[in-house]
Every structure is written in C-alpha cells, then in structure tokens.
Amino acid sequence: MAIVLGPNQYGKAETRVVRVYRDDGRHELRDLNVSTVLRGDFADAHTHGDQVNVLPTDSQKNTCFAYAKEKGVGEIEDYALDLARHFVDDIRSVTTARVEVEEYPWERIRVGGQPHPHAFARASSEVRTAAATVIGRHGRGTWYRIVSGLDGLVVMKSTGSEFHGFLKDRYTTLAETDDRILATSLTARWRYQIHRAKPKSWDEAHSQIRQILLERFAGVHSLALQQTLWEMGKAVLAARDDVAEIRLSAPNRHHFLADLAPFGLDNPGEVFFAADRPYGLIQATVQRDDAEDAGPAWDSAAAFA
Numbered sequence: 001m002a003i004v005l006g007p008n009q010y011g012k013a014e015t016r017v018v019r020v021y022r023d024d025g026r027h028e029l030r031d032l033n034v035s036t037v038l039r040g041d042f043a044d045a046h047t048h049g050d051q052v053n054v055l056p057t058d059s060q061k062n063t064c065f066a067y068a069k070e071k072g073v074g075e076i077e078d079y080a081l082d083l084a085r086h087f088v089d090d091i092r093s094v095t096t097a098r099v100e101v102e103e104y105p106w107e108r109i110r111v112g113g114q115p116h117p118h119a120f121a122r123a124s125s126e127v128r129t130a131a132a133t134v135i136g137r138h139g140r141g142t143w144y145r146i147v148s149g150l151d152g153l154v155v156m157k158s159t160g161s162e163f164h165g166f167l168k169d170r171y172t173t174l175a176e177t178d179d180r181i182l183a184t185s186l187t188a189r190w191r192y193q194i195h196r197a198k199p200k201s202w203d204e205a206h207s208q209i210r211q212i213l214l215e216r217f218a219g220v221h222s223l224a225l226q227q228t229l230w231e232m233g234k235a236v237l238a239a240r241d242d243v244a245e246i247r248l249s250a251p252n253r254h255h256f257l258a259d260l261a262p263f264g265l266d267n268p269g270e271v272f273f274a275a276d277r278p279y280g281l282i283q284a285t286v287q288r289d290d291a292e293d294a295g296p297a298w299d300s301a302a303a304f305a
Contacts, residue, residue, distance in 0.1 A: 005046050011037035011098075011301060012057040012064075019068045027118040030073040031104040034080075036060045037301045038087055039096040053093035060087070075202040076101045077146050080132035084144070088136040096296065100131040102151070127151040128206065129189070133297050145297035148206055149189035155214065156183035156253075159269075161222040181272060182222055183253035188213060190236065190246040193292055197242035205240065212236050225252055225282045233286025244294070245287035252280035 013035045021028040038060070044050035063083065073079050080099040087097035105123035108115035128150055135143040164176035190209060192199065199205040216232040229248045236246050255272040 005043055007039075007304075008042060008046060009037050009039045009301070009304065010042065010054075010057065011035065012060040013301065015061045015064045017064050017068050017073075019073045021072075025117055029106050029120055030068075031106060032068075032073065032076065032079075033102040033104070034064045034083075035100045035301060036064070036083065036087070037098040037100075038091075038094050040091075040094040042093065055087075055091050055094070063087075076103050076128065076130045077132065077148060077202040080130050081134070081144060081146065084132040084134040088134045094136070096133070096135045098131060098133045098296075098299065098301075100300065101129065103128045103130075125152045125154070130202070131297075131300065133295070133299070135295065143295065144194065145295060146192045146194060146202075147189050147297055148192070148202065148209075149187070150206075150210060151187050153186040153188070153210070153213070154184075155186060155217050156181065157218060157222075160220075161228075163224055179269065181255035182225065182228070183255060183274075184225065184250040185253065186213065186217075187249040188246060191244045191291075191294060191297055192242050193244045195292060199240075199242050205242070209236050209240065209243070209246075212239055225250055225280070226284065229282060229284045230286060233284065237286060237288060244291035245285055247283070247285045247298075249281070249283045252282060254279060 015034045015036075017030075017032040017034050019030040019032070021030075036057075038055065041053050044052070045054050063086065067079065067083055067086070071079070071082055080101045083099045084097040087094050087099075104127060106120040107123040108117075109119040109121050110116070111119070129148065131147045133145050133147075158181055159179055161180050161182035162178045163180060164178060166174075166176070188209075192205075212235050213232050216235045217228060220228050220231045222228045229250055233246045233248055237243055254275045256275060257267060257269065258271045258273050260267045260271065
C-alpha cells in the first residue's frame with residue numbers, strides 16, 4: 001500500500017482591500033475582502049519542501065492591492081475574474097485559480113441634509129459576494145465560471161407562514177401552527193451560464209436577483225421555510241436565463257410567543273421572544289436540468305476540509 005498526496009491547494013485568505021477614488025473632491029469608497037486559492041503543480045512543496053513552483057501568498061496579497069490601483073475596482077465579478085486569469089495565465093505552475101470577493105456597503109453621511117463628499121457610515125450588515133474560478137487550457141485561462149451572491153440579507157414577515165403536518169416521534173414537543181413569524185438571515189449564491197447568456201451588467205443582475213428574492217419571500221404564503229426557498233429560487237431562474245442554479249441557505253430565526261398569562265395578560269400573537277440559537281438551518285439548490293457543467297465553480301477554500 002502506497003501513501004500518496006491527494007488534492008491540495010493554497011492561497012491568501014481575507015486580504016482587506018479598501019479603494020478610494022478621489023475625483024473632484026467627491027470620494028468614492030470600495031471596501032473589499034479578497035481571498036485567493038491556487039491549484040497546480042505544488043506536489044514537491046508538500047513531499048520535499050521544494051518551493052520552486054510556489055508563488056508566495058504574500059505575492060498574492062500584493063497582487064490584490066496592485067490590481068485595485070492599476071485596473072480599479074469596477075464590478076466585483078470582473079475584478080475577481082481579472083485576478084484569477086492573471087494567476088492562471090502568468091504563473092506557470094498554476095492550473096486553476098479561484099478568487100472570492102466580499103464587498104461591504106457604505107453610504108454617505110448626510111450633513112445639513114446633504115451627502116458629505118468624504119464621510120461614510122456602514123450601510124448594513126448585508127454583504128455582496130462574487131467568486132471567479134479559472135482553469136488554464138493550453139497555457140491560457142479559457143475556462144471560467146462566476147458565482148455571485150449575498151450574505152446576511154435579514155428578512156421577516158409577521159404572518160403568512162404556517163408549519164404543521166410534520167413527522168412526529170416520541171421526542172417531538174413542537175406545537176403545530178397556522179400563523180407564525182418567519183424570519184431569516186439569507187445567504188444566496190447563484191452561478192451564471194457564462195457561455196450561454198452572460199449578463200450585460202453584473203451590478204444590474206445582482207440588484208434584480210436580490211429584488212426577486214425579497215418579493216417572493218414577501219409574496220409566498222409559506223407552509224414551510226423549505227417551500228419559501230424553492231419559490232424564491234424558482235422565481236430567479238424564471239426571470240433570468242443567464243442563471244444556471246441558485247443555492248439558498250436560511251437559518252430559521254425562531255420567534256416564540258411570550259407567555260404573559262402569569263401577569264394576567266392575553267397575548268394574541270403580539271409579543272415574542274427572539275431566540276438566536278439553536279436554530280433550524282434550511283438549505284436548497286434550485287437548478288436547470290440542462291445547465292452547463294459547473295466544474296469546480298463551487299469548490300471554495302472553506303469547503304475543502
């Protein structure tokens with residue numbers, strides 16, 4: 001029996017890149033968190049400590065900063081794709097590169113009712129995400145996939161949600177309900193069909209998909225969070241031919257009716273206790289049955305081990 005090296009990768013995680021555009025005294029701010037992952041001919045680094053094919057992670061960090069200056073930060077999908085193509089096209093030992101970008105939103109502080117030219121406040125806890133995966137073929141990064149998304153989209157509906165008819169065993173204590181609060185902090189990732197229908201604008205696509213998710217969450221009379229996720233994902237694919245699949249992850253932010261009976265008070269669905277844990281975690285993928293191959297588009301660093 002031989003012991004051999006299996007799949008391996010390395011990169012620089014969470015490089016914080018803040019790009020300030022100083023045009024005409026009115027500054028624009030882009031706040032990014034960038035992670036790079038490289039795969040390729042790195043076996044000797046593991047088995048013999050030979051670093052001849054290893055581009056230092058510090059160099060990867062520096063590249064993130066240099067590209068923010070030289071090429072700028074436009075749509076984060078393009079920024080991620082430019083970086084990934086560079087690592088595949090220009091670094092001979094790299095066969096596959098993945099670049100993940102998170103963008104944190106800022107809004108201008110208003111002073112005297114007017115937006116300040118260079119003072120900002122964090123807009124929300126929501127984060128926009130993008131990941132570009134590039135595979136080299138014949139020395140060039142010709143195969144690529146883009147996965148966009150969002151984290152921390154916190155939504156709630158105070159009615160229009162039920163949960164009953166579920167499987168019960170001897171440990172079940174949960175009461176059935178035909179009226180409950182439904183709340184979650186949504187994570188969504190969608191993969192584009194790049195070679196079939198690339199979007200004209202990543203920003204416009206992201207904005208529309210986010211709005212579709214919100215509208216379907218609000219509009220669906222939910223019999224379960226699972227059903228809500230299915231309807232949200234299905235609506236995105238119905239509206240956008242350029243999306244091959246969407247993955248949704250939704251922790252159920254439970255709200256339990258507070259017992260006010262000891263105080264002689266009735267509580268007809270008005271006062272709740274918001275529990276942060278434990279929570280149900282509901283996850284689903286909605287996809288086209290004829291979508292182009294995803295390849296390693298979903299192989300993030302976090303999912304490796």
